[in-house]
Amino acid sequence: MGAEGHADGTVGKALDVLDMVAGFGRPVRFSDLLVEADYPKATLYRLLQTLTHQGMLTLDPDTGTYALGVRLVRLAHAAWAQSSLAPIARPYLDELARKTGETIHLAQMDQGQVLYVDKRNAARPVEMFAQAGKVGPAYCTGVGKAMLAYLPPEALEAALARQSFHRHTPHTLASREALLAELEAIRKRGHAWDAEEHEAGIICCAVPILSRSGRVMGALSVTSTTARTTLEALGAQAPMVKDIAAKIAAEAESWRFPEQV
Amino acid sequence: MGAEGHADGTVGKALDVLDMVAGFGRPVRFSDLLVEADYPKATLYRLLQTLTHQGMLTLDPDTGTYALGVRLVRLAHAAWAQSSLAPIARPYLDELARKTGETIHLAQMDQGQVLYVDKRNAARPVEMFAQAGKVGPAYCTGVGKAMLAYLPPEALEAALARQSFHRHTPHTLASREALLAELEAIRKRGHAWDAEEHEAGIICCAVPILSRSGRVMGALSVTSTTARTTLEALGAQAPMVKDIAAKIAAEAESWRFPEQV
DNA sequence: AGACTAAGTTTCAAATAGTGAAACCAAACG
DNA sequence: CGTTTGGTTTCACTATTTGAAACTTAGTCT
Structure with a gap:
């Protein structure tokens, strides 16, 4: 078909x-x-x-x-406000952007692809609609891998089936096997790297945003370039990013229950 | 039913x-x-x-x-980028906001209601998704009336059928007849007023954005408060607003044909 | 002009997909 | 432990969707 x-x-x-x-x-x-x-x-x-x-x-x-x-x-306005993490995460993204001085991405999973719901660009000011709403591949981005790594088996399987592996750079993990191994490593490490796997010269460190019950709600990443920094240096920020991810998760969960009147 | x-x-x-x-x-x-x-x-x-x-x-x-x-x-991102006037109008809105120092609204018609697709708030910076996507009534807002006034008969009829007239303020035109008369006046005048019809103290001057063939594409308005200015003073800006509306229309039309490869 | 071609719209019997009353299941409650 | 509340499933009935083909326009070519 x-x-x-x-x-x-x-x-x-x-x-x-x-x-x-x-x-x-x-x-x-x-x-x-x-x-x-x-x-x-x-x-x-x-x-x-x-x-x-x-x-x-x-x-x-x-x-x-x-x-x-x-x-x-109109529908999207409601979707963005009520279902995405973006409105809740907004102040945290600001904080993270300020502290790191790097580009910040907030993403969620959509049909096996990464959907960026918010972004802070170190350089220029916020431009929501134009920036958010973009989609990208899951298997070769930091946020994508961070989310894949914590998906339950069936969901992971469904997501994998939707990946169309393509070698964007020499570092891209362009096979199911390589990716699965990497996901395992991510779970051990607690955060995901993007070691120039999507675009040459672009690296990032990403962490998942998990609900209390362990469900993947989204992912958060700090992106930079090889010209400016190294994976190791980015990694040093991981604890802080993870901390902020936890805060977002906590607030998202409590916020989800204005408990019907 | x-x-x-x-x-x-x-x-x-x-x-x-x-x-x-x-x-x-x-x-x-x-x-x-x-x-x-x-x-x-x-x-x-x-x-x-x-x-x-x-x-x-x-x-x-x-x-x-x-x-x-x-x-x-994701869909909305595409919708906003490809179908709304917003991306095209963006620089013009900036210009208008700068020149007038007032709040600017860009709206389109959606199922008989006004949908704001972009906004410049004199005070605070752009916050797209949070601002755009809002809906409002057509019969008692400047942009709404500006669009209604130039709708073809059947479309107008359909839109009217969807209005639920409600007297928001003492100035609201809360009947079909009053509204029709006003629409006639708008056509004569070339632009619409909002004389505190939706919210007390809020006034605006709105013009339709029309395609070359006369189709209503949207509307553009300059909003202020009775505390700051008067309808007359706002009216003085009408020619400029109209001019910008025309520019947006022209660009939107030429832009719509990247003529398939 | 008249004969072709391309693009969009309509028809209609056959088949599929959607319907919804009612039965069922599982927690939460008293 | 019987009952209620909230959610899921069944299944015979039917309305909606389907799509090949016929039909309109509106251009194009000769």
């Missing part, structure tokens, strides 16, 4: 189409989608109609192109 | 549930949703399962609560 996995029911297909439109990154015509998707013409057409009618897509009548609808922005 | 309108098909229902979860603003239990929704138990259950499986919701296994999933954040 298609590149996408198991689409359960109509809803799954509809969301799949949404992703597809999102993937293009520009308004798309019906036919653009038709070649990409492996749904028959009529089916795709109806899905698009439904989504458009629902405000998840917009059809520009002038050009006959579909784009993601603003209803998504 | 619940409070929500016409839910077409399973997809509509699923999205309806999503909205519902978003509406709670906190993680919700199955039973919370059950009383709110008028779907039978089993149906709601299945919808939740599907959405969870799809990553649009997350089920916290510890507490048995559902929250919006991070997949939405």
Whole structure:
């Protein structure tokens, strides 16, 4: 079947189409989608109609192109505020950025990929939407590996199945086996490295954010360059990063229960 | 036939549930949703399962609560970048904020409501996600009326049907008739006022952002308080605001066609 | 013009997927 | 330990979705 996995029911297909439109990154015509998707013409057409009618897509009548609808922005606002760690973690990220002077990433797992929900760039000021929301591979980023390492077996398996290993740099762990060994090491060590595995010259130290029950909620990382520092020096910060991760986890957990009125 | 309108098909229902979860603003239990929704138990259950499986919701296994999933954040990132005016308008908003020293709003229409996609607050720096994504009523805000005024008849009708008129302040136009008359005046004048119709003491001057073909793409407003200025003084800025709206429209239109490779 | 082609929209019988009342299970409660 | 509350599963019934194919437009070519 298609590149996408198991689409359960109509809803799954509809969301799949949404992703597809999102993937293009520009308004798309019906036919653009038709070649990409492996749904028959009529089916795709109806899905698009439904989504458009629902405000998840917009059809520009002038050009006959579909784009993601603003209803998504509204939903995302709520998602970001209520479900991501970002609003809670915000002050902690500030603190960490200030103390380390490096770039800070806050990420969560999304369908086997890393989703950055917040970021502090040492240099320039905060630019949320433009920065957050980006996705990256899990198997070759610090935050990705930190989360993978603490996933329960089935979830890990599901995540691994979604990785498309690719050797970004000479240091990339581009096989399932190498990655599994590394995850074991991460669990021993308590934090993950990114030793130029994704981009040359970029290194980072990442720790998972775990709930009291051990569930992976996200990950936090301090990123730098080989020009500026070394893995060892970054590692020296690990205890502090871990401490902040724990604080975020604690607050996230207590915060999750405004206990219905 | 619940409070929500016409839910077409399973997809509509699923999205309806999503909205519902978003509406709670906190993680919700199955039973919370059950009383709110008028779907039978089993149906709601299945919808939740599907959405969870799809990553649009997350089920916290510890507490048995559902929250919006991070997949939405990813989608929204794309939506914001590709479909909203925000990324294009950004530099213009900065310019306008600098020139006026007032609060600037950029909004789009979403299902008869106003959705703020970006904002410049005179005082504090940009905080995207936390600011953007908010919704407000259309009939009693400057941006809302500016957009309504230029909507084609059917769309206007649909939007009006979704307004739930409520007298927020003594100045609110809380009837269909009063609003229609005002929209006529806005078309004549070329821009909309908000004369303390939503919040006491808050006034604004808003202009629509129209495509070359006359389609409403969004609206732009300069907001202030009666303590600081008057409607007349704000009105003096209208030409400039209109000019910037035109620039945004022009750029948005040319930008929409990176013309497929 | 008229004959092709490409892009989008509609049809309709067959099949699939969704429905929901009711039964079931498992904690929490008194 | 019987009962309630909150969540999950079943299963016959049905409505929705499906998709090949026919049909419209709107361009293009000769």
